[in-house]
Amino acid sequence: MNRPVHAAARTPTPIAVTLVVAAWAIVGLFVVVPLASVFREAFSGGVGAWWAALAHDPDTRHAIWLSLTVAPLAVVFNTLFGVAAAWLVARFRFPGRSLLITLFDLPFSVSPVVAGLALVLIFGRQGLLGPTLAALGWKVIFSWPGLVLATTFVTLPLVVRELLPVMESIGPEEEMAAVSLGANGWQVFTRVTLPTIRWALLHGVVLANARAVGEFGAVYVVSGHIAGATDTMPLRVEKLFQEYRQPASMAVASVLAGLALVTLVAKFVIERRLGAESRERQAIRAPDDPVVEAARP
Amino acid sequence: MIALAHDTHRPPADAPGARPLPPRRRRRAVLPGFGLSAAITSLVVTTLVILPLAVLVLRAASLGPAGFAAAAWTPRARAAYAVSLSAAGIAAAVSSLLGLVVAWVLARIDAPGGRILDALVDVPLALPTAVAGLVYSALYVKTGWLGQWLVPLGIHGAYSFLGIVLVLVFVSLPFAVRVVQPVIESLDRETEEAARILGAGRSQTFFRVVLPALLPAVVTGFALSLARALGEYGSVVFISGNMPFRTEIAPVLIVARLEEFAYAEATAIAVVLLGLSVSLLVTVNALQQRLAANSQ
Known part of the structure; x- marks a missing residue:
């Protein structure tokens, strides 16, 4: 931490101690205890029972497989959309631009x-396109394409939201220089833009993936909740819970919680990279600033 | 990346005349890709966001004013709105208050395990809400880890209104913390020191100097938490018991109506909920612009 250390901060005051204890109590009660409890309950019957609940139930196996298919598909769509949308909004000015940015956020609320x-x-x-789709023999609702659509909708803002601030803070100068030196669009994107946004992009992808794997409400409605066919892992957790099979439900939940922890570690690593890069950029922009100079590697 | 690869077939844009689709005046139009990125963005936003929500609103509108009112304003629906709004409101308020404490510690105090505390705040963003609902209900039932102490005291954290509030605080806490934290970090400590030197007490300094500066961020965090909590379904469905008129929130009622194939009623309730979310989103955007203007 490069934070300036104040005299008052060095000796902990009673208020500071109280606040720290309170913060740990809050996070402990609302986050740590539930998280620990997932694993405690999942492994209460031993590792063998945990494994049996996951691997020996064909419906659960199918749910894991379906989650591992739907989430990456949604993330791929989101990445394509996120890059295109961020490029559009960060590099061009056009009427309706701020309305468009608001629309990006809509799926969050x-x-x-x-x-x-x-x-x-x-x-x-009975939907608008229902008869057309039926005539073509395509099934979207109560089938996996509906799951992908719903998941993409819910995670839509995540990649754009990560890319926008980074692209706006970098500005278009380097890309314009590349164009003036004769680079085509693909070259500008892969050689100039992508290297500067890669960590932000990865950050968005990791967050979108976590949200996609865990999505429940939207997927619940479009899936029809058919065991062994359209149940993803979170839906399987709910179904096992409704069937009073708490240990099996907790076993599936523990896999999801494990994924969440992996996500958080990845997020932490990526954020450190992002922080380092933004400090580097500032150092290049303002080399005279002594504080920034000191932060340089 | 397939769509972007299409750009390689273009002649090199070395001359300004070769640029694709110049969107008038600005020099920025030198950059390629306006047409392609606009096409992808508008396709996705139209098919995935505008079209579905427009169809939802049109379906509800086709019921007519009387039909809409009859579908969206039944006693059970009114009770569900009341439960949703009060639980989300209480949870957002609790989150804002607790979030302020956590954000303050993260921003100002070099607490033991500060880094870990910081990382743990993001758990609710990564943990599937169904897992949160499942484990909260397991924790607070009579035989649960926490319930064994709380239920004898008359505190029922599972299958109750309190349970809804608890999971909603869990899902909204990161929003409350992350909006306030950077603002505390950017606060000028010298102003506080000046206030202290001028004779203000600790609490006076906090309430007269610090809190006014933080208030826009706290309010934004509250609105974000409220928006998140109002729409939440996955965690609540596990813990609330979903008793009509008592612990049934609006999203749960929508699903219940859908499962009875009562599409009209589900749609009408969904439109009410959508109206609430959109007005909250507009409020949040206005607040954030205010916040950005203040910090400059």
């Missing part, structure tokens, strides 16, 4: 259940 219902109203059997 719309209830996932409402989003799922909206998709049913379009792609469902």
Whole structure:
């Protein structure tokens, strides 16, 4: 930490101690205890029982497989969309730009259940496109394409939101220089833009993936909740819970919680890289600033 | 990346005349890719966001004012709105208050394990909400880890209104912390020191100097938490018991109606919820612009 150390901060005051204890109590009660409890309950019958609950139940196996298919697909769509949208909004000025940015955020504030219902109203059997899709023999709702659509909707803002601030802070100068030196669009993107946004992009992808794997409400509505067919892992957790099979439910939940922990570690590592790069950029921009000079590697 | 690869087939844009789709005046239009990125963005936003939500609103509108009111304003739906709004409101308030404490410690105090504390705050963003709901209900039932002490005291954290509030605090806590934390970091300590030197007490300094500066961020965090909590479904469905008129939130009622194939009623309730979310989003955006303007 390069934070300036104040005289008052060195000797902990009673208020500081109280606040630290309070913060740990808050995070402990709301986060640490539940998280620890997932693993405690999942392994209460031993590792063998945990493994049996996961591997010997065909519906659970299918749910794991389905989650591992749907989430990456949604993340790929999101990455494509996120890069295109960030390029559009950060590099061009056009009418309706700020409205567009607001629309990017909309999926965050719309209830996932409402989003799922909206998709049913379009792609469902009685939906707008229902008859057309039925004629073509495509099934979207109560099938995996619906799951991918719903998951993509819910995670839509995550990649754009990560890329936008970074691209805006870097500015278009380097890309314009590349264009003036004769680079084509693909070259500008892969050689100039991508290297500067890669950590932000990875950050967005990691967050989108975590959200995609864990999505429940939207997926619940569009999936029809068919065991062995459209149940993803979070839906499987719910079904086992409803069937009073708490240990099996906790076993699936523990896999999801494990994934969440991996996500957090990845996020932590990526954020350190991001922080280092933004400090480097500032150092290049303002080399006279003594504080920034000191922060240079 | 397939879509972007399409750019390679273009002639090199070495002359300004070769640039694709110049969107008028600005020099920025030198950069390529406006047409392609606009096409992808508008395709996705239209098919995935605008079209579904428009269809939802149109379906509800086709019920007519009387039909809409009959579908969206039943006693059970009104009770669900009340439960949703009060639980989300209480949870957002609790989150804002607790979030302020946590953010203060992270920003100002070199606490033992500060880094770990910081990382733990993000757990609710990464942990699937279904897992949170499942484990909270397991913790607070009579035989649970915490429930064995709390239930004898008359505190029922599972299958109750309190349970809804607890999981909503969990899901909204990171928002409350992360909005306030950078603002505390950017606060000028010298102003506080000046206030102290001028004779203000600790609490006076906090309430007169620090809190006014933090208030916009705290309010933004509250609004974000409220938006998140209002729409939450995955965790609540496990812990609330979903008793109509008592612990049934609006999203749960939508799903219940859908499972009865009562599409009209589900749609009408969804539109009410959507209206609430959109107005909250507009409020948050206005607040954030204010916040950005203040910090400059």
